[in-house]
Amino acid sequence: MKKNIGLFIGVLFISLTVKSQTFLLLDRRWYKPAVVADSVTRQNLSDGWYPIYKSDLDSLLQFVDKLKDLTKDGLNRKYYHSDDFKTANIEFQIENIKRVYGDGYEINLKSNGPFGTVTIKLSEPRLLLPDNQKTIRNFLAYLKQTQKDIDKPDKKKKKNSKNNPLD
Numbered sequence: 001m002k003k004n005i006g007l008f009i010g011v012l013f014i015s016l017t018v019k020s021q022t023f024l025l026l027d028r029r030w031y032k033p034a035v036v037a038d039s040v041t042r043q044n045l046s047d048g049w050y051p052i053y054k055s056d057l058d059s060l061l062q063f064v065d066k067l068k069d070l071t072k073d074g075l076n077r078k079y080y081h082s083d084d085f086k087t088a089n090i091e092f093q094i095e096n097i098k099r100v101y102g103d104g105y106e107i108n109l110k111s112n113g114p115f116g117t118v119t120i121k122l123s124e125p126r127l128l129l130p131d132n133q134k135t136i137r138n139f140l141a142y143l144k145q146t147q148k149d150i151d152k153p154d155k156k157k158k159k160n161s162k163n164n165p166l167d
Contacts, residue, residue: 023113024057024150025049028120030142033149040115050120052090052111057147059087060109064140067107070123070133074102089113097125105132 025035028048037044040051052060063085067073073080077098085092089112097104107123122139123132 022054023051024054024146025051026142026146030138034146036150040113045115045118050111050118051113051115053113054150056087056090057143057150060090061140061143061147063090063092064122064136064143067122067136068133068140070105070136071102071129074099074104074129077103079103080105080107093119095125102129104129107132107136 023037023040025037025040025044026049027034028050035049036054037051040049044051066085067080079096080094082092082094085094091110091112093106093108093110095106097106104125105123106125107121109120109122111118111120122136
């Protein structure tokens with residue numbers, strides 16, 4: 001009897017944990033607001049959405065914030081280690097490229113999940129550092145706006161006391 005109760009509680013816990021892992025679908029061009037979803041489909045990926053776990057948004061913001069001064073860092077020849085930019089589901093692949101007038105960087109963001117591995121390029125080494133910095137800062141602004149949108153309550157929803165006995 002105790003084994004059955006323990007097994008039931010374990011299965012219930014696992015199902016709730018898996019169910020509560022929601023995703024954020026980020027627009028690859030950073031125009032559309034992010035969408036919260038319970039699952040990621042192939043159609044989402046082909047429509048230009050970039051999925052991340054919702055719980056990884058804070059870590060992603062911190063990582064991208066470290067890269068926002070790419071021009072200054074390149075001129076100072078700052079070396080980025082890919083291992084410093086990694087979580088269980090997100091990883092940055094960073095290649096440091098030595099140049100005469102400041103280092104260049106190839107930065108790819110990879111998101112891993114049940115949808116597979118999806119990559120987005122944040123910095124192209126053949127472009128100038130200010131262009132890559134602008135791309136990263138635009139992505140950072142998009143992530144900050146996404147966090148604000150998620151944190152604020154939805155004002156469009158009307159409270160309906162007929163349907164909610166607790167109001």
